[in-house]
Amino acid sequence: MRTTLIVGNWKMNGSLPGVIELVESIVAGEVKNARFAICPPAVYLMKVGGMLDGSEIALGAQNVCDRESGAYTGEIAASMLKECGCRYAIVGHSERRALYHESDELVARRFAMALNSGITPILCIGETLEERENGDTEEVVSRQLDAVIDSQGIAAIAHSVIAYEPVWAIGTGKVATPEEAQVVHKNLREKLAALDTRVAEQVQILYGGSMNASNAGELLSQPDIDGGLIGGASLKAADFIAIGQSV
Ligand code: 13P
Numbered sequence: 538m539r540t541t542l543i544v545g546n547w548k549m550n551g552s553l554p555g556v557i558e559l560v561e562s563i564v565a566g567e568v569k570n571a572r573f574a575i576c577p578p579a580v581y582l583m584k585v586g587g588m589l590d591g592s593e594i595a596l597g598a599q600n601v602c603d604r605e606s607g608a609y610t611g612e613i614a615a616s617m618l619k620e621c622g623c624r625y626a627i628v629g630h631s632e633r634r635a636l637y638h639e640s641d642e643l644v645a646r647r648f649a650m651a652l653n654s655g656i657t658p659i660l661c662i663g664e665t666l667e668e669r670e671n672g673d674t675e676e677v678v679s680r681q682l683d684a685v686i687d688s689q690g691i692a693a694i695a696h697s698v699i700a701y702e703p704v705w706a707i708g709t710g711k712v713a714t715p716e717e718a719q720v721v722h723k724n725l726r727e728k729l730a731a732l733d734t735r736v737a738e739q740v741q742i743l744y745g746g747s748m749n750a751s752n753a754g755e756l757l758s759q760p761d762i763d764g765g766l767i768g769g770a771s772l773k774a775a776d777f778i779a780i781g782q783s784v
Contacts, residue, residue: 541571541757542698542741542764543781544597544659545771546627549578556581560588562774568593571764571781574625575771579613586622597625597659600633603646615654626651627766629681630661631704641684648685652693659698659766660685661745666705674703675724682725691732699725699742700766706746708768715755715762718744722761750779757784 551559556577563575576597577585586596598621602612618626628651629644639647644660651658662681664674678701686694701721706713713721722742730737744756745766756762770776 539739539741539763541781541784542743543571543573543777544625544627544698544700544743544764544766545573545575545777546599546630546745546766546768547575547577547771548599548632548768550772551578551581553581553584556585557588559772559774560585563594563777564588564592566774566778567782568778569782570784573777573781576625576627582618582621582623589622595624596622597627598623598656599627599630601626601628601647601651601656601658603643603650605650615650615656618651618656619654623656625659625698626656627659627661627700631663631702631707635704641681642688644681645684645688648693648697649689652689652696657697659700659743661700661702661766663702663704663707663746669703669705674721678721678725679728682728686732691729691736694729695733695736695739697740698764699740700745701725701742702745702766704746708747710747712747712749712752712756713744715759718756719759719761722759726761748780750776750783753780754783 574595574597598618628647633639648658662678664677726737741763743764743766744762748765749770
């Protein structure tokens with residue numbers, strides 16, 4: 538039985554006082570039915586990690602460097618994220634892929650670095666609107682997933698979380714219908730099952746893209762949708778918690 542996981546990706550939003558208020562409200566909220574994790578901007582990880590001590594809510598990073606240490610200006614090592622208390626690290630978010638040109642291969646290396654440091658990677662995959670309209674959704678998400686499977690092996694997937702985030706649904710208010718999302722999630726699970734049925738059964742596949750308190754219930758009731766990766770709606774404690782309670 539896969540537990541539902543609701544992850545807040547705050548992206549580059551907030552300020553120190555705002556972050557403190559948001560974490561206080563999330564921690565004070567009645568978190569039931571689902572597991573929660575929050576991924577604040579890196580400079581707030583230590584602060585937020587301290588505030589989450591003793592709570593069930595996990596801490597996550599928005600990215601992780603593909604190298605262990607050294608002259609990589611601006612990057613953050615997995616070991617440093619671990620010191621901050623991170624349990625998760627997002628890798629391959631579409632904003633990183635599109636705006637910072639992160640390739641499938643780089644994403645796979647970031648994935649490996651997280652995993653080898655005891656951090657669960659949350660691997661984001663998803664197609665653009667053009668790719669969907671061309672009927673290429675399955676091919677695109679398969680290619681993005683294969684880059685990790687080919688280099689890390691199928692067993693690595695058992696220790697990760699996959700997030701299907703159609704690019705056209707991110708920050709647009711245009712959510713995939715529960716049926717549209719379920720088709721992709723089911724195909725992904727079948728693809729994994731062809732390699733290892735146990736891994737396919739076990740791995741949590743989250744949906745991300747304009748998920749909010751009003752549409753979460755239907756999305757999360759789909760058999761292959763095991764949680765959500767939430768952007769905008771994770772910036773308000775009440776909305777974020779309501780998503781978990783709609784399970
Ligand atoms: P929105 O929920 O704001 O559409 O963002 C989704 C996302 O990109 C989460 O990683």
